[in-house]
Amino acid sequence: MKTFIVGNWKLNFNVGEASVYLHKIQRKIANYRDVEVVVAPTALCLQPLSLQLDRSKIKLAAQNAFYRDFGAFTGEISFAELKGLVNYCIIGHSERRYIFHEDDKMIAKKVAAAIRNGIRPILCIGEIESERAFGETADVIKDQLFGGLSEVSVEDISKVLIAYEPVWAISSTKDAKIATPDEIAEVVGLIRENLKEIYGAKIAEEVPILFGGSVKPTNAGAYLTVPGVNGLLIGGASLILDEFVDIIETAKRVK
């Protein structure tokens, strides 16, 4: 399986800044057969960046989209519009869940809409700090996984990527903590168990699972060697050229 390195730029970089930054990344990295590099700029940047994209090196992801293809939904963009423009879409990021109140039902519809439009969903799941403290991590993971995948058939599960992002480890969370490889290994094991329950043992092993939460060049190697982890979803460090490139190089080496 490939290693996935996904940079989530969130609401940073306007079109001009994103364009310059993408140009610099593309100059610094080679075409790595075993490492899939993906960046997720704001929706407004997707069209202009697609024109300068070297698809042999980098793929585009959207950060969000609405589940209906068209209609009276003021302010939304659809997966149908993103078709052909992006290969991936981040869905159910904790910022969407907690700031924009997206629930598992809406997230499930978005996952289905992405697949229907030929876009691979990166389904984000993860517990908040108090849930972990109360021993609820396994339940939260199961609920978010079963909820988010509720409309995904056995035929389509191969298109899905899962990102485990404990909310308490995301760098923008107040008093964020650094997840240990053991903590990650345990939850990734749970995710695979749950996938096995829904889709069977073989498929459960083939779904890429990414880790996200304060990933930096200093910990990327350790996280990528956690059993069952197939890539990283990176926020803050993906905005810093040298750090993002360093993480990509690490992924290549670890592979």
Ligand code: PGA
């Ligand atoms: P971080 O963000 O790497 O800045 O912690 C990760 C994410 O929110 O996807």
